[in-house]
Amino acid sequence: MDLFEQISRFVVDAKGAGDGIAANSSVRVFLPELTICATIVLMLMVRIVTIGRFHKAARTYGGSAFWLALLGSLLALVLSAPWKHLSTEAMASPDALTRIEIFTGMLVYDTFTVFIRSVLLLFVVLFVVFTKLSGIPDREDGADIYTMVLGATLGMCLMASANHLLMVFMAIEMASVPSYVLAGLLKGRRTSSEAALKYSVFGAGTAGVMLYGISLIAGVTNTLHLPSLAVELVKLDLPAMINGGEMQTVMVLAVGTLMLMVGLAFKLSAVPFHFWCPDVFEGASAEVNAFLSVASKAAALALLVRVAISLSAIAPGTELPAVSQSEEVALLAVDDVVGSDGDTGDGDTGDDGEEIPAAVLLSKSDAMDCLAPSRGFLSRFIAIMAMVTCTFGNLAAFGQTNIKRLLAYSTIAHAGYMMMALPGLLALAGHDPVAAERAIAGLGVYIFIYLFMNLGAFAVVAFLRNSMRSEEICDYAGLIRQCPWTVIMFSAMLFSLVGLPPLAGFVGKFAVFAGVANAYFVTGESYLMWILIVGSINSAISLFYYLRVVKTMTMDPEPEQRTPFQVPVASVCYITIVSIPTVFLILGWDGINKMAVAAASHLLM
Known part of the structure; x- marks a missing residue:
């Protein structure tokens, strides 16, 4: 073309096939x-x-x-x-x-x-x-x-x-x-310029690695179209390659996949x-x-x-490759076995007069079996990265004295929690697509709740910065005596980030962990149980550094030299509005869950 x-x-x-802007x-x-x-x-x-x-x-x-x-x-x-x-x-x-x-x-x-x-x-x-x-x-x-x-x-x-x-x-x-x-954005501040430089340098490096990984994947699969990647991997027949010792292509594909994951891990701030x-x-x-x-x-x-x-899975509506029926089923290219009208033919006769079996479309279950090595590799890799990410984020947050650095490590930990949904999804994709989509729905619920928790937490930090001119945790001492409602809402958001019931953060973590638990019961893979153990332990660990901030605001004595201040009424109203889903979403989370289930319905079925 x-x-x-x-x-x-x-x-x-x-534009569509019709005049003007058509329906398609x-x-x-x-x-x-x-x-x-x-x-x-x-x-x-x-x-x-x-x-x-x-x-x-x-x-x-x-x-x-x-x-x-x-x-x-x-x-x-x-x-x-x-x-x-x-x-x-x-x-x-x-x-x-x-x-x-x-x-x-x-x-x-x-x-x-x-x-x-x-x-x-x-x-x-x-x-x-x-x-x-x-x-x-x-x-x-x-x-x-x-x-x-x-x-x-x-x-x-x-x-x-x-x-x-x-x-x-x-x-x-x-x-x-x-x-x-x-x-x-904060012009004239050395820390702001340093932040922009570090961010751009890291971003440029990971972009180069990711682009090279994309080129390796394209070289092996001969396609850049995402739904076609699985079809090309089925044609390669990874299980046969691994069993036959043809590891060169498999290694190139694995390296390319890891390089592609570098770019995504950078955006997620994953360890x-x-x-x-x-x-x-x-x-x-x-x-x-x-x-x-x-x-x-x-x-x-x-x-x-x-x-x-x-x-790792066949996308909806994807045309499966065709295979010839013989004692050992060999995967053939689609163009070699399918006619232009979509008919697979009635067979042919070889040089010795023996009929060659007709080519038939590969079943979806057989195609998913061919993708099992890719699915297992990705699932275990993401599982390890998720567990290391949430553990490091929570442990590193303990020693922080600046509230923005503490919340930075908190976001790293939550990236790990959310990534835990992916191994459950991939493990279930080869066994129960409906359960796999529910695992994705759990991630969708978590993302929606995380929006309000983190936005509300940083909003409080910004409004207190404008009033106090400080972002150090020690300067939050005794804040409940000056702005009690703001402290109460901030504490609710921090406890929600921990995942304590009855706050909405509990619903998000429960939805993700439920998907992983279901995957473990269906597949019996031990690494899925380790995800649940590590995730639960990390949730308990995170309580202590969030609680330290709450304790500073509510129980520590107020500094004598602090100038009295007031958080503007409009800011308090905004914090309250953002906090409402965090506090009360557990009462009506089923509506969000149904939307998340609907969102996942086109990914695997």
Whole structure:
């Protein structure tokens, strides 16, 4: 296919087969991302008007940028319409959303895309309001923050819907580059500049490693299309290669997969690619930390799910390869055994007159058996990384005296907890796809709850910073005497991060651990039991460093030299609103769970 044919195919795919914007249009389902793009362009155009004006004009534009960002993200959330596509009634209707590939297969639109995209856009709406209350739009560079935030959000939405390894790389870079700028937002501060430099250097290094890994995978499988990776691995017949001692191809594939995981581990701040996280969180503002700790992890986890499934399971609607029936079943290329009309033929006659058996499509269970080595390798690798990540994050948090560094190690630990859902998913994928999708749903519930827990915690840190001019834990001594409601809400969020019942954090961890436990009972794999043991022990360990912060705020004496201060009423109201799901979601978590189950329904079945 030449360039012009490829462009014509792309245009038809974008517009649809009919006149105007047809029902099968890629543009129609891509409207939320296009809305974010239009908002960014509009903010940049308005920015041009204020170039060279006085500082007052720049501050005025900062307020305008806030409203543009808020309205743009709200409109994108409405267009995403998770209540329309993920409700029980919508999934049961004849017009239920179906999985489609858009823009010539570069992206995929399914229920999982809708769920993760909606979580990201909901977070951005809450985050934009948070920055307004913390005073960011009033700064001279306030408008630039919203441009970077929406640019990174666009990249994260593409990460959630990536269906091609090149799109995986481009989406990660689109999300990362604006994040580097956000990390260095506090101009004139050495720690902020150092944070941006460390973040960008680590990001550039991991991007290079990931791109090389993608090239190795493409060289072995001859494809970059995610759903086609599993089909190509089935054709390679990994069990036969391993049993026959043909380890060269297997090793190249394993190394390429590990290199690809480097980029995802960097976005998740998973050990050993976490070194940037504490320093960046300490040097950047609390607002930026909230964005990096929630949105970046949600998008990276969604992408990790897609990549892991593409390397270990057959995606829905994927055409299975064909095999010839003989005493030893040999896998053949699809083009060699399937006619242009899709018929597999009636057999042929060999040189000796003996009939050659007809080629038949491989069953899905046999294809999944061929993927067992890849599935086992990925599952164990992610399990080890998850256990090490949450253990290191919790242990390193004990000695921290700065609240932002403590929460940085907390986010590392929670990345480990959330990654624990992946081994359960992969272990179940070869036995019970329905149970595997419920394991993914548990991860979706955790991500949704984590949004409120971490955003609320960093919001309290930012509002106290504005009032106290300090981010050291020791300066929080006796805070309950000056701002009791803020301390109560902050304590609730910290206890929710531990996972104590009846707070929502307990629901998130329980959902993930339940998926892992189910996988252990179904498969009997011992490493799944170790995940449960390590996760439970780490949850108990984390209680102590969170409790230290609560004890400092409630039981330590208030410093005599502290100047009386008051947290603004609007800030207290915001903290309360964000805390409501953290405190009361356990009463109505079933609705979120049903949406998460619907979101996972297009990944394996």
